[in-house]
């Protein structure tokens with residue numbers, strides 16, 4: 001199903017969509033406030049972007065350096081070309097250590113590799129320990145946001161889930177009660193786990209160490225109790241030197257949630273005596289993305305989620321509508337590189353307003369890359385699908401006057417670059433659920449001509 | 454695809470070398486009251502601050518704040534409140550029902566209210582996460598401006614495990630309502646002298 005179709009489903013519950021929209025916009029505002037308090041914020045973004053560019057241009061050397069230093073510290077390093085190899089490596093480590101129960105903290109990479117179902121099929125219990133991830137795991141759903149995995153769930157839905165799976169009493173969705181019940185439930189899991197799997201926010205070539213950031217403390221609870229720690233990272237997580245963490249940690253949480261830093265920024269350099277630490281370095285299409293000049297910088301991404309929070313389409317279509325591990329603007333430029341046909345509607349799920357690029361802490365030109373993907377897709381994927389996607393998406397956006405106000409830069413851009421047949425097609429078909437703003441409806445043609453000249 | 458083929462693919466596909474930028478610290482310098490900003494930021498992330506007139510008041514003040522704490526681990530020489538002693542042989546699971554952990558912080562970071570602690574400061578890695586409540590002891594003179602200075606301060610450390618800790622554990626995963634006390638410590642108080 002195309003993104004537009006999926007978005008339509010999400011839009012069936014209008015109250016929920018409005019809440020989703022506003023909740024994310026609130027997070028976006030917090031990000032703005034946090035950014036404005038930092039002297040030299042733009043300099044930080046420039047630095048981060050330049051450091052990442054340097055990383056990509058020396059990635060093989062940095063990876064080798066990282067491996068060497070990690071090994072010196074007693075960390076075992078593994079390499080996986082694709083998701084399958086990654087899953088197998090992780091499973092083998094677990095087998096060798098006779099592991100039956102695993103606790104896992106947030107890692108989009110393991111989502112991408114579908115590690116959980118793989119391990120479960122081999123009889124291993126995998127518990128996601130980030131509260132939001134645990135919620136979606138219980139609901140048998142993928143996360144809908146990379147930082148706020150359960151942002152699409154209402155508290156009443158969480159209440160019902162916890163009653164069913166954790167045996168809680170009805171609480172009308174009291175967040176404090178539910179969080180506390182989850183704490184007890186997860187504590188038990190932490191105490192019984194044989195191995196902990198974590199993601200990696202940053203891997204430092206100079207030291208061979210990794211940094212993992214959480215707010216809940218779940219990564220640390222898992223790692224420090226279990227006898228085996230497996231950290232999974234994409235090849236692009238490397239940064240050259242430890243002092244560069246100063247740049248990235250200043251940007252990450254502020255961009256993500258408006259916090260000045262995550263509660264826990266844990267620096268793992270050496271396993272405790274008698275315990276094992278493994279790092280799995282995964283390619284899974286990244287080296288290929290590196291070859292695409294126009295899309296290469298998508299590998300700068302530090303997964304803060306800011307581009308999602310700010311995106312008018314994401315906020316009103318929900319993360320699941322993207323049908324991709326990484327939803328939202330960044331996902332829409334990463335996913336077509338993995339499977340062009342499957343994800344061909346994603347680059348059209350955008351107004352090209354450029355807000356994503358404006359907030360991105362590592363300055364990825366996301367909206368320009370979306371536009372570039374469109375060019376490739378119109379050439380390579382059957383046309384009607386593409387056009388329909390554009391129309392549907394435009395329909396959803398234009399039908400909402402508040403969103404329409406956003407268009408500014410974007411409408412110009414969109415109109416400039418859309419095929420004429422689409423711009424001139426009956427506007428009425430665009431406004432499916434709601435009426436279009438009157439003025440635009442009447443004067444669209446004139447307006448368009450004026451804008452064009 | 455093995456290690457070699459991943460590295461080869463990267464070698465083949467990577468762009469021409471781009472220089473590594475220098476971090477110009479003057480861009481981020483500010484003349485501000487470090488203690489004051491640290492206070493404000495720590496409060497904003499849900500932490501509490503107790504300003505001590507003298508370090509001798511420490512234990513009395515801790516008792517006042519945590520009157521019900523029974524199982525207490527102290528890794529600080531300045532506090533005598535420990536009821537349980539730990540060593541690097543201690544099995545982390547045995548710390549499951551620790552009420553309070555008392556740890557010396559190496560330094561604080563004004564811009565985000567974080568403190569840096571590393572394995573040597575708390576002996577068993579699980580301690581600051583598994584303890585129900587956390588007390589950190591920090592000297593007013595050990596607060597730096599920002600993370601650039603912070604990394605400078607820890608650049609020569611023995612690298613095992615260390616953490617920047619900014620407030621108690623928290624989550625907003627249920628409808629964006631902030632709840633303090635997720636999987637880690639339920640409260641965090643910095644005693645400053």
Ligand code: SF4
Pocket residue numbers: 255300301302303304305306307308330356359360361362363364366
């Ligand atoms: S693309 Fe930029 S804004 Fe989006 S998640 Fe990645 S780093 Fe954050």
